[in-house]
Amino acid sequence: MVPGGDLGSLAAVVAAVTACMAYARFAARRLRPGLPRLAALLPVLAVLPLPPLAFRALHPRAISAFFLAWVAEFRLLLLASGQGPLRPSLPLPAFAAVATLPVTLRDPSATAAARRPGLGLAESAAMAALLAAIVSLYRHEERMPRYALLALYSVHVYLALELVLAAAAAAARATMGLDLEPQFDRPYLSASLRDFWGRRWNLSVPALLRQCVFRPVRARLGAPAGVLAAFAVSGLMHEVVFSYLTLRPPTGEAAAFFALHGVCAVAEGWWAARRRWPRPPRALATPLTLAFVGVTGFWLFFPPITRPGADKQTPPSLCDFEQWIDTEIKEDDKRYMEMCKKWEA
Template sequence: MMAGGDLRSLLAVVAAVAAAMSYVRFVARRLRPGLPRLAAFVPVLAVLPVIPLAFRALHLRVTSGFFLGWLAEFKLLLLASGHGPLDTSLPLPAFVAIASLPVRRRAQRDSENAPRPGLGLVTSAVMAALLATIVSVYPHKERMNEYVLLMLYSLHVYLALELVLAFAAAAARAVMGMDLEPQFDRPYLSASLREFWGRRWNLSVPALLRQCVSRPVRARVGGGVAGVAAGVLAAFLVSGIMHEAVIYYATLRPPTGEPTAFFALHGACAVAEGWFAAHKGWPRPPRAVATALTLAFILATGFWLIVPPITRTGTDRVVIAESEAMVAFVRDAGSWAAASVRSALTGHS
C-alpha cells in the first residue's frame, strides 16, 4: 500500500515528468533532428532514470523505472533522430502521456467497436482473483517445493504486469481517449523464443528495440544473415542491460550480470532458431511440443539467471509484503464499500 511519503513523491514525480516532457516538446518543435536536438535532450535523459528512486515502495520504483528509465529514454532518443512514436504536433497532454507511458494514439480509422489492447473486465477480475490467491499462499512458502514457489513468482510477475497495464489503459482511455500499446499476447502460447520475445511478451519493448538497436546495427553490418544475426544479438544484449537497471530499481544493489547473461543466451538461441527455420525441409516438432519446450527453456533459464539476483537480496520478501498489503487494502476497501451499501439500503427500507 502507498505510504504518505510515496503519495507526495508520486505527485512530485508526475509534476516533474510533465515539466520535463513539456520542455522536450518545446525543444523538438524548434530544433531539427540531429545532434543539436539530442544535446538539448541531455538534461532530461540524465534525470529520467533518477526519478524512480524518489519512491520507497518497490512496486512504484520498478514500474516508474520501466516507464521512465527505459521506455521514455528510448522514445526520446528516437525523437532526437526524428523517428519513433512521438509527434510534436500532438496536444501537450497527449505528448506527455505517450512520452512517459507505454501509450499509443488510437488511429482515427479505428471504429469504436474495434478491439482494444488491454484486458476485459471479466478477464481482469479473474486475473486479480488469481493474483490475490497466489499472494494469500505466500505465508506458507517455507513449506513449498522450491520449484513450485518459483512458478508462483513467475505467474505473479505476469499477472501483476497485465493488471497494472490494463488499469493504465483504462485510465488513459477515460482521460484522453488513448489506448496503451498491447503489452502481452498470450505468451504462454509461444512456440519459439522469437515468437515469445518478439510477438507476445512485453510488446512495447521489442518495438523500441527494433528501431533503436536492431535496425541501426543491421544497417551498419549490412544485409543478409550476418546483419540479421548482429541486430538480434545487439537487441538482446541491450535488453539484458536494461533489465539489469530494472532489477536495480527493485533491489537497489549493484548489477550482477546475470540478467545480461540470460538475454545474451536467449539472443544466441533466437539466432540459432532463425538459422534452423531458414532450412525449410528440416523436420519441425508439433506446435504443442515446441510450445512446451520453449516455455520450459524460458522458465529454467529464468530460475537460473533472473530469479537469484532478486531472492539473494531478499527483494522477493519485500514484493510479497507489499503485495499482501495491497490485497489487504483492497479487501478492506471492498468490505467498507459493501457495508456502506448495506447501510444505505437498510436506511431506505
C-alpha cells in the same frame, strides 16, 4: 522520499515528469531532429532516472524505473532523431503519456479483424484475484519448495505486468482518447522464442528495441547481429531495473539470461530458414518454448530479485537523514556534558 509517504512521492514524481515532458515537447517543436534536438533533450535524459528513487516501496520504484529510466529514455532518443511514436504536435498530456508509458499507438490503417482485443473487465478481475491469491501464499514461502516458489514468481510477474500495463493503457484511452494496442498477446501460446519475445510478450519493448537497436545494427552487420544486439540491450536494461528494485549493484545474471535467449533466437531463425529440416508441431513446440523460458528464468532471471533481503531494501529518506543528524547531535551533547564534569572535578 518526500513527506506524505509514497503517495506524496507519486505526486512529486508526476509533477517533475510533467515538467520534463513539457520542456521536451517545447524543445522538439522548435528544433529539427539531429544533434541540436539531442543536446536540448540531454537535461531531461539526465533527470528521468532520478524520480524512481523517491519511492520506498519496491513495486512503485521498479515500475517507475521501467517507465522512466527505460521507456521514456529510449523514446526521447528516438524523438531526437525524428523517429518513434512521439510527435511534438501531440497535446502535452498525450505527449507525456506516450513518452513515459509502455503503450503503442494503434495503426489506424489496420482492419478491425487484425486488431488484437484489449484485456476485458472479466479477464482483468480474474487476473487480479489470481494475483491476490499468489501474494497471499508468500506468507508460507519458507515452507515452499524453491521451484514452486519460483513458479509463483513467474506467474506473479506476468499477471502484474499484464494488469499494470493494461491499466496504464486504459487510463490513457479514457482521459486522452488515445487508441492504444494491448501489451500482451497470449504469451502462453508461444511456439518459439522469436514468437514469445517478438510478437507476444510486453509488445511495446520489442517495438522500442526494434527501432533503437535492431534496425540500425541490422543495416550494418546483418539480421543475426541485430537480434543479438537487441537482446543484449534488453539484458542491460533489465539489470538497471533490477538495481532499482533491490538497490544493489547489477549481478549480470539478467544480462546472461537475455544473451542466452538471443543466441537461441538466432539459432531458431537459422533452423527455420532450412525449409526441408523438420520442425516440431505446435502442440510440442509451445510446451518446449515455455519450459525453456521457465527453466532459464529459474536459473538466471529470478535469482537477483529472490535472494534473501532483495525485497527489503529501501532508499535512504530525508527522515532517515534527519534521524541520523539528531542522533549525532545528542551524542555530541552527551560528550560535551561529560567533558564539563571532568573539568569541574
